[in-house]
Amino acid sequence: MTTAQWPGLFISxxxxxxxxxxxxxxxxxxxxxxxxxxxxxxREPGGTPLAETLRTLVLNDAMDPLTExxxxxxxxxxxxxxxxxxxxxxxDVVLCDRFTDATFAYQGGGRGFDEAxxxxxxxxxxxxxxxxxxxxxxxxxxxxxxxxxxEAAKRLAGARVPDKFESQPVxxxxxxxxxxxxxxxxEPRRFARIDAGQTQSAVWQDVHAVFVAKGWLx
Ligand code: TYD
Numbered sequence: 715m716t717t718a719q720w721p722g723l724f725i726s727x728x729x730x731x732x733x734x735x736x737x738x739x740x741x742x743x744x745x746x747x748x749x750x751x752x753x754x755x756x757r758e759p760g761g762t763p764l765a766e767t768l769r770t771l772v773l774n775d776a777m778d779p780l781t782e783x784x785x786x787x788x789x790x791x792x793x794x795x796x797x798x799x800x801x802x803x804x805x806d807v808v809l810c811d812r813f814t815d816a817t818f819a820y821q822g823g824g825r826g827f828d829e830a831x832x833x834x835x836x837x838x839x840x841x842x843x844x845x846x847x848x849x850x851x852x853x854x855x856x857x858x859x860x861x862x863x864x865e866a867a868k869r870l871a872g873a874r875v876p877d878k879f880e881s882q883p884v885x886x887x888x889x890x891x892x893x894x895x896x897x898x899x900x901e902p903r904r905f906a907r908i909d910a911g912q913t914q915s916a917v918w919q920d921v922h923a924v925f926v927a928k929g930w931l932x
Pocket of ligand 1: 736
């Protein structure tokens with residue numbers, strides 16, 4: 715299930731660390747507001763006081779892969795029920811910096827954690843109780859900033875102090891990028907793939923064009 719059944723619009727943004735999504739998410743928020751839309755700008759892991767506490771733990775503390783996956787989904791559950799679903803019910807445009815594709819890419823691809831277990835957790839957290847278990851709350855559009863891991867590593871070098879994920883070697887990000895590619899191949903209609911290796915203004919033009927083509931920013 716997409717969120718089309720709600721008056722709001724649920725959009726997520728994905729990519730490996732260094733892909734440069736943040737500036738464009740901010741610009742989209744401004745563009746939607748200029749059209750008179752209410753915008754909920756949020757992120758994962760995080761977006762609620764509880765989920766932000768979990769974010770601090772999961773981005774900084776060492777833990778086994780199952781604990782890491784469970785904390786990502788625990789944060790997501792709180793975020794969905796306290797922020798995302800109420801915002802969609804109000805009619806907001808929800809711009810979410812990362813969502814479940816990140817768990818499949820980082821914990822599944824990067825860490826090599828069992829994707830069948832992630833799938834079960836996805837159904838538990840995003841499933842609609844009492845309905846078909848394959849019906850999940852999912853973004854209507856996922857903008858994927860696709861960047862070569864070697865290029866992302868260059869961009870990250872010398873930037874701020876890296877967190878637990880940012881300090882992983884380039885091989886980790888190759889597996890994360892492959893994880894994103896698998897999600898894209900499985901659900902191509904949900905994704906807009908953006909070549910994030912271009913200049914910032916060319917990336918913005920491509921991102922903006924996707925939203926115009928959807929009829930959301932005309
Ligand atoms: P990020 O979104 O890049 O925020 P910032 O720009 O502040 O660094 O950082 C979140 C990190 O968490 C990123 O490295 C990806 C990771 N992550 C996962 O490993 N699994 C998940 O499910 C999510 C949502 C994020």
